[in-house]
Amino acid sequence: MTRSLNVNDVLDLMLAHRSIRAYTDEPVPQDHIKAAVAAGQKAATSSNIQTYSLVHVTDPAMREAFIEISGGQEKVRDCGAFFVMCADMRRHRLLADRCGAPCEENVESFLLSVIDASLFAQNMALAFESLGWGTCFIGGIRNNLNAVQDLLDLPMSVSPLFGMTVGKPAEDPWPRPRFPVDTIMQANGVMDDEAVLAQCDAYDDLMKDYYLKRGASGRTWCGQMERFFEQPKRPHLRAFFESKGVRWR
Numbered sequence: 188m189t190r191s192l193n194v195n196d197v198l199d200l201m202l203a204h205r206s207i208r209a210y211t212d213e214p215v216p217q218d219h220i221k222a223a224v225a226a227g228q229k230a231a232t233s234s235n236i237q238t239y240s241l242v243h244v245t246d247p248a249m250r251e252a253f254i255e256i257s258g259g260q261e262k263v264r265d266c267g268a269f270f271v272m273c274a275d276m277r278r279h280r281l282l283a284d285r286c287g288a289p290c291e292e293n294v295e296s297f298l299l300s301v302i303d304a305s306l307f308a309q310n311m312a313l314a315f316e317s318l319g320w321g322t323c324f325i326g327g328i329r330n331n332l333n334a335v336q337d338l339l340d341l342p343m344s345v346s347p348l349f350g351m352t353v354g355k356p357a358e359d360p361w362p363r364p365r366f367p368v369d370t371i372m373q374a375n376g377v378m379d380d381e382a383v384l385a386q387c388d389a390y391d392d393l394m395k396d397y398y399l400k401r402g403a404s405g406r407t408w409c410g411q412m413e414r415f416f417e418q419p420k421r422p423h424l425r426a427f428f429e430s431k432g433v434r435w436r
């Protein structure tokens with residue numbers, strides 16, 4: 188028996204996602220922010236550890252400073268609300284200290300906090316989108332996490348990961364196509380290398396139209412990705428996370 192897919196508003200919202208990078212000056216009301224954060228918190232969290240904190244950056248001078256940190260992204264000032272997502276093991280460390288137990292911040296705890304924070308952030312982004320706001324993640328803050336830490340005065344075990352701009356869209360960009368589902372999902376294993384490369388080339392055909400609409404004809408996804416990891420990205424990050432208490436063991 189085949190079951191029909193019950194297409195609904197949630198799926199429609201998710202499938203219509205695109206990052207918004209230009210905003211009107213409309214502020215995001217506090218009740219929308221609280222609702223989106225609460226929805227974010229309902230994301231699954233490993234063993235309910237909830238290893239994240241969110242900084243709502245409202246200070247105009249701080250917002251200005253984030254432009255430079257994130258490589259000239261003026262949307263961090265121009266958006267209706269700007270947030271910094273942090274991995275946060277401080278609660279766990281303080282509780283362990285209080286009862287005299289060790290608190291091991293190792294690769295697994297680091298992964299847990301990054302996964303938890305990311306699930307939280309994505310839920311929060313969807314909640315904002317459902318309320319009519321546009322969002323964009325800002326990984327650019329990792330250009331200089333020491334500057335983020337100094338600016339926000341973050342203590343040990345609280346590490347900034349990425350930012351998020353939220354605001355009323357002042358643009359209507361084309362949605363960016365993703366790989367077909369069959370490229371991403373296989374039964375009981377993954378495809379061989381030759382098939383992977385064939386799927387990447389097929390994706391370029393799909394992206395041609397998108398790049399054309401964006402006035403970037405001739406660009407290809409494969410061409411961009413071939414060089415994307417040519418150099419180690421942000422190699423200073425290891426030392427930064429170590430300075431926050433993470434040990435790679």
Ligand SMILES: Cc1cc2nc3c(=O)[nH]c(=O)nc-3n(C[C@H](O)[C@H](O)[C@H](O)COP(=O)(O)O)c2cc1C
Nearest residue numbers: 204205206208260323324325326327328349362363
């Ligand atoms: C962790 C993360 C960091 C990102 N950092 C930036 C950023 O610094 N600036 C930016 O304009 N977009 C940023 N993005 C948005 C991506 O470029 C965007 O999601 C991707 O190109 C797909 O486009 P779409 O979201 O419109 O579908 C980031 C996305 C993620 C998930």
